[in-house]
Amino acid sequence: MAITVLIVEDEEKIGRFLELELMHEGYEVMKAANGREAVDMIRESAEGTYDLVFMDISMPVMRGDEAAMEIRKIDRKDCRELPVIAMTANALESDVRNSYKCGMNGHISKPIEPEEVYKCLN
Numbered sequence: 001m002a003i004t005v006l007i008v009e010d011e012e013k014i015g016r017f018l019e020l021e022l023m024h025e026g027y028e029v030m031k032a033a034n035g036r037e038a039v040d041m042i043r044e045s046a047e048g049t050y051d052l053v054f055m056d057i058s059m060p061v062m063r064g065d066e067a068a069m070e071i072r073k074i075d076r077k078d079c080r081e082l083p084v085i086a087m088t089a090n091a092l093e094s095d096v097r098n099s100y101k102c103g104m105n106g107h108i109s110k111p112i113e114p115e116e117v118y119k120c121l122n
Helices: 012-024 035-044 064-073 077-081 093-101 114-121
Strands: 004-008 028-032 052-056 084-088 106-109
Touching (some): 012 114, 052 114, 084 093
């Protein structure tokens, strides 16, 4: 069974880059354009649908850190344990701390390097 990754990114170019990298490695990829869309997709999915989320922080409609907090509030075991990895151009120590404080499990900086993505997947 393929591992399903949700990419939450408002910049099409970055989302497409990640999608192609992951699909090339055999992952199933779903995409959301903002945090609200991601929360709705996860809430409406069957439990265990998603194995990992790459979440941009700065997006319209709902920021990634807000979305992560909303995902953690969904009353399902998978939502409490789902790995959520922040993706952001803001790589200051305070930005990293905020990602973890909001319920994220990791933090990678933009520009995205494939090696960082694969570290998160492993």
